[in-house]
Amino acid sequence: MQALLNAIAQMALTDDAQRVFHGRGGMYPGCEQWSLDWFAPVWVLTSFKRVTDEELAQCHRALEARWQVLAPNQPLNWVFQSRVTGEAETRLMAGSVPEPHVVTEQGARYIVHVMRGQNHGLFLDMANGREWLKNHAQHENVLNLFAYTCAFSVVALQGGAAQVVNLDMSQGALAIGQQNHRLNDLPAKARFLGHDVFKTWGKINKMGPYGVVVIDPPSYQKGSFIATKDYIKLIRRLPDLLEPQGHVLLCLNAPELDTQFLHSQVTEAAPSLRFVERLANPAAFVDVSPEKSLKVLHYQNA
Structure with missing residues (x-):
């Protein structure tokens, strides 16, 4: 040690x-x-x-x-x-x-809870993803799937987003997300939906289309989301959710699944999307095997 x-x-x-x-x-x-x-x-x-x-x-x-x-x-x-x-x-x-x-x-403030649970309320390895969204959110309608405590929503509104739709099955996490919005004195331009994404497409579509979509799911959460079988269901919806030239961040923190896993799923389910870049992780999270670390892939709609 x-x-x-x-x-x-x-x-x-x-x-x-x-x-x-x-x-x-x-x-x-x-x-x-x-x-x-x-x-x-x-x-x-x-x-x-x-x-x-x-x-x-x-x-x-x-x-x-x-x-x-x-x-x-x-x-x-x-x-x-x-x-x-x-x-x-x-x-x-x-x-x-x-x-x-x-x-x-x-420049953003977040409530964390380091004494309970395995997750503390803010994923530190996603800092560059949040910075990217803040820089790309101006005037955009943003969809934040698997929103957790809504840190992406906070930075999107700080970056001038027109509206953010946050969706997560955990009402408790969304409640903290609402506190985070109040903590940052943000305008009332965020919605908080405590639903299963796979049962809410009608409502999600109704509030679209979106200039930016962020998908940051758990890699494996029994009864909720299993990346190997469920991610492609999300990707298949993207062409209809996105505005022309709209952006999407596909996030995956599963050491056993590499970037090619996501590339292949996009090619199969949403070939109109064009790969732009993989966002770098914060320097502190350097990994001897980059494919095992957090993957944040930026795609753009045709």
Whole structure:
């Protein structure tokens, strides 16, 4: 775990939420189990394998030593989450977690919840996708599928979107999304639909067409979405949902599925779409095997 300890010893203090150490990218042999995130004012350390008390003590000493340099008059707040297969446990290791816990990213504010659940309310690896949408949303009608806590909607409206339609099966996630909109003093141009996308096409079509569509589904969620069989159903709808020259972001975070999986599905189900680019992931998420990392593909309608 020396690479993790080295990263802690060298890390800087920033205002924005971000990943500090990404062992899962395979760039640090022996540290593949570790990730460290900054959700100001809290550090969140995650392990995907079992750890010993001594390993956690080492991390605490490293965090404490660096914090004394970065913010000597402030308390150290850090949380440990164990993500061993079949288990998930989160522990407050030092300090406290604010409630509500609000973080920033590129001028936007978001509510996060690092002490409950495996997901914290903001996916840090999607920062570049959010920046892209903010820069492409002006005057557009935007459809945000699998909206979760609606971070894409927040940046779309900050970028001047005419309207955003957010759709997610989780009413709880959408409720946080509505809080995120209020937190950013955004105009009332967003809709929040707590529905199953596959049973809501009529309503989705009625509010279209869309200048931008964002599809960011779970790779595998039993009873909701399985990428290998369900993604193509979404792609098949895109030509009818999109305006001429409309844009779509196809997102996929499944190590076992590469970019060619999405390219092949587009070729089969929506050949009118033209591939433009794959968005780069944030530098902190560098991966020894890029095809295993998050894939965000930008296509444009004919």
